[in-house]
Amino acid sequence: MASVPNSKGYFGSYGGQYVPETLMVAHRELIEAYEKFRKDLKFKKELNYYLTNYDGRPTPLTFAANLTKKTKGAKIYLKREDLNHTGAHKINNCLGQILLAKRMGKKRIIAETGAGQHGVATATVCALFGLQCEVYMGEEDVHRQSLNVFRMKLLGAKVNTVTSGTKTLKDATSEALRDWVTNVKTTYYLIGSSVGGHPYPMMVRDFQKVIGIEAKRQILKAEGRLPDALVACVNGGSNAIGLFYPFIKDKKVKMFGVEAAGDGVNTSRHAATMAKGKPGILHGSRSYLLQTSEGQIAETHSISAGLDYPGVGPEHSYLRDTGRAVYVSATDKEALEAFQLLAQTEGILPALESSHAVFHALRLAPKMSKKSIIIVNLSGRGDKDVNTALNRLGSKYA
């Protein structure tokens, strides 16, 4: 497989740079800055410093012995992105982009957020580097993730509630783009997932690939060989591409992306873009999208606010079409089942997003031999989801 994206930002036919003319200059500027600094030793050194001493990398690769015993199949390992500072993989990308923004001389940072994890991570790095921060968040998500809203405010960020459209992540992203169009000269848009116009999907992947690089080194040390399967939840898909990317050339390693099936992919309430979407253009790139036959973007549903976006990163669309990765889904109910099981067998409360991936591992493991190895990306921790879980499961534990 040729290296992707190409110079115009295409992963096969996906990706590109479909943005209003006003923003073309900002994308050009960003490409130039990124090309310059990605190879710069000082930049790499500084990023490594913060990843190690601030974020707490490398994150462990934990053998889930009890879960493995219970599922009676493949050995299940967990890549512990939940142990990052701020509780999810989002900070890896934020540290990379904030160092870039600083070098580009930008003083104001904007971001979109769904579950609030990326918003919190952005607010965190802005506090660390003394930059002004504004986060756009859909009204729906502001209500269901009120704790994260407060966290962002505590960190000094301004949180703008978005009331247009479906009042979720896609509308927050549109609003952040409108802010950027207006303030492009002073403002850096810190996108949180592997979506958007070129170079964002590539850049976010590059800042997240540390997950896969570490996982590879760690599994080779623990088992002396590569894993048979990787499993990660996918929406925009930054945690998944971060884990997958360093293994793409290792053809024997199967890769599974797990989307949110909400009430089920055959209902009207889900966010399974790969299962039910078609290629289209939203927020700067071509990718699979949930949409009507006319091209209006569809409403989505998932129990996890972080998987509630009607699109998916362009590189995932490419991996799907080339068959290198396989995309499956898990329902709200299945995610909740995995959420409880992991808590009770391993003492780890995963984010509801990551619980989708855990569920797929539970589905896969019993069908594989005991010698097989699965790595699940535990992209975040579940503290933020305790309220949601209480609402859904409270009576069971009363």
Place this chain on the structure above:
Amino acid sequence: MSQQLHNLMAAARKNKKALFLPYFCVGYPTFNASLAAAEAALEAGATALELGVPFSDPISDGPTLQKATQFSLENGTHFEDVFRLIRQLRMRGYEQPLLVMTYLNMVEQMTWRKFAETLEAAGGDGAIVPDLPLEEFQEPKVILSQKGLSLIPFIAPTSSPERVKKADTQEAPFLYYVSVTGVTGARKTLATGLLKTLGDLRKKLKTPIVVGFGISNADQAGQVGRVADGVIIASALVQLISKTKISQIGKKVELFCAQVVQKLKHS
């Protein structure tokens, strides 16, 4: 390309008389009301119309157009309605150029080929697609021009000289100049430096320049008209429509548009 639109714009440049291209959102507040508004504008002397197709995620639009397009969508407006509106205007004998403003995903789903066929059959003249960058222009431009339709390039205050030059070589009837660094929406004053920038651009570019975003009233249109070849007004008209009883929309729109046309004549 649309020869009529091309000729009109070329004449505007030659005579230094700016043209008026108002925008209406199809299906806002109802299909018939948008048709009445479009007719009224043409009666008042608008040169051409920009007919907006509502899209669920209009990233270039400010609150006014967002609300109008969302309202129209919720009212059940479909892509087909813009072609229906064009057909209705042609049936009533209006011959002015009619441009469709749509976000790219809608056209991608229909395919450019089908879009061009449908637009030509309806009697339209071209398309304005704010999220289609110049880099992706060639293929759709050719498909449209085979049907005698135009594709309008955008230039913005942030466009590099190379990009402006590239837009100028597209053989378009005009370039859509985004007057503000920002989204659509009526503004109290014109962007600082706008008139000087436009004056300089007009000297440099062979393609006529039509200015949109943030022009709110006849006076502002008059000022811009002295240094540009055409003026687009969108949000201010939509605001006017939103405040007007449906039965009065035609009358109010005609009055507003007639004022703009007058100002442009005398500027």
